[in-house]
Amino acid sequence: MAPGLPTAMDRPHFIGIGGAGMSGIAKILAQRGARVAGSDAKDSATAQALRGLGVTVHLGHAAAHLADDASCVVVSSAIREDNPELRRAAELGIPVVHRSDALAALMDGLRPIAVAGTHGKTTTTSMLAVALTELGREPSYAIGGDLDAPGSNALHGAGEIFVAEADESDRSFHRYAPEVAIILNVELDHHANYASMEEIHESFETFVGRIVPGGTLVISADHEGARELTRRLDGSVRTVTYGESADADVRVLSVVPQGLKSEVTVELDDAPLTFTVSVPGKHYAHNAVAALAAGVALGVPAAELAPALAAYTGVKRRLQLKGEAAGVQVIDSYAHHPTEMTADLEAMRSAAGDSRILVVFQPHLFSRTRELGKEMGHALALADASLVLDIYPAREDPIPGVTSELIIEAARAAGADVTAVHDAAEVPAAVAGMAKPGDLVLTMGAGDVTDLGPRILDRLSN
Incomplete structure (x- = not known):
């Protein structure tokens, strides 16, 4: 209860x-x-x-x-x-009360799984919530995105498991005391709060130190930032690694694309286990393996959890199909960090075949653009053509000299076809002029670029 x-x-x-x-x-x-x-x-x-x-x-x-x-x-x-x-x-x-303290209070008395990492938290948390629900475990969960309808980002369940995102951006994940913690990756981001990778690693070490006695850390064996974090730990916490690396405890043997799905085979307890992930791309397949390892650490049988993970079909803004018009599919992506952008574009490329990929990208935060604008531009080179909007400021004030031009210049230097659009109202017409039947259009970014998807579809329909 x-x-x-x-x-x-x-x-x-x-x-x-x-x-x-x-x-x-x-x-x-x-x-x-x-x-x-x-x-x-x-x-x-x-x-x-x-x-x-x-x-x-x-x-x-x-x-x-x-x-x-x-x-x-x-x-x-x-x-x-x-x-x-x-x-x-x-x-x-x-x-x-800070929201992280409120969430920590909600988890008190339950068996929390806290999902941390620079990228992939929402997807991995959602995968666990959906799979555990599919198994009748009635978990509680708090996710940074909606599963299938507004307000579906959280639920008070009758079961003993609570799955939650653990946000490192403001160090609020230091408030949680999980039984199982997942760390998907460790990279420098949130430049307004972290000045260096050393500060990032120290912050994640503090988070690991919050795992309850007898608990488990599930962490990537492939991502260099995560491997470095693992090397820095003192061994007092049981650690389970996952990934393609030969030394991974849960080793990914293969990820085979099957259209907008993937067939994943892992080696777990010296035996192979194959299951389906209902979203495309290696990045999301690895998220599912992290979810599998965490569930197993909490006592959920792998043979039950693995097939249940296929019930996850996506979360809003994570490669979410918004619709199709005039033979063009419009897909929404929350990616706003270069690693996320690259992962989503590679996933779409693997699923798209010969289709062109057109991106409408809105940079998120002046500080992130200042530090990572060049890398964002390089990521856009994976698309066939891109429209780049002005920076979405969110909580930040403008920084002199920091504009979308930093991204556009880097993208063009990498050989990308990029066009600046300063008025979002012009985007639907611009996309309609570019798109051909069979193309895929991605609205990409963490700001209000998501609102353009329906408008693009309306323009394409006309």
Whole structure:
């Protein structure tokens, strides 16, 4: 039986309740019986889904939105100190709780699997949540993306397992105490919070140190950053490695493309095991193997979990097919780091055959573009042609001299066909002028580029 409400979270107020991480925690608290309220900058399908659970969602931020009897105010690292609701909480003496502490409280008393890494967290968490649900294990989960409908990023389940993304971007994953931790890869990202790989490794070491006694670390044997982290550990935590490397504990023997699926064969406990992954590309196949190893570490039989992983067919914004018009498929990709961009483009290339791949890319964050713009440009060289939008700022202020031109120049130097588009409203017509029947169009990035998919389809239809 899953635990009830954490202490002092029976009347929480969320600032930025529509965000991927915040909305999931709010949903679980509402399902556990809390009186949940919150605010967000604008209305959304996620906000509407929360209202369907009885959550009060205010639009905009104002001190009046915070009820005097709120038991706590939940915030993310994106909430600034001058937020009027945060100031009102200080005036009323209402405790302020970081979303990671709220999520940690929800996992208390359960058997948590925390999924960490620079890339692939949402996919791997989703794979585990779907597969365990398929097996009737009734897990709770909190995911950084929707599985199949707005608000499906989290669930309060009746089982003992809780699967959650563990976000390294602001070091909030240091709050969790998992029984099983997954580390998919370790790379330098989130440049506003980390100045070097040394800081990244130290942060991940702290996360590993949070694994409960007797717990297990599942970590990539292929990714150099993960291998370096493994070398730095003191051996006090049971470690299971996975990947294609000859020394991997769960060794990937083959990944065979089958259209938009893959057939994966691994060696586990000295015996081969073959199963299907219902999304394309080696990157996603390795995510599934990490999920398999973590489930086995928690006691789920591999022979049951492996076939159940095929039930995962994708998550919104992770190579999600938005539709087809005039013989052109439009697919949405959340990739915004060069490694993710390369992985998704290689996956699409393996599935596309002779089809052309056209990309509409929106860089995400000025700091990331400053540090990795060249690598982003090189990744775009894998496409047949690309349109590059202006940088999506998210929580950041502009940085002088940092624009999408950094990416465009690097892409052109790598031989890519790239065009700058400064007005997103021009994208549908531009794509319609480029695309031919049989082409694949990827809207790529972590910002609002996802909104262009339906508009592109409408223009193609006309």
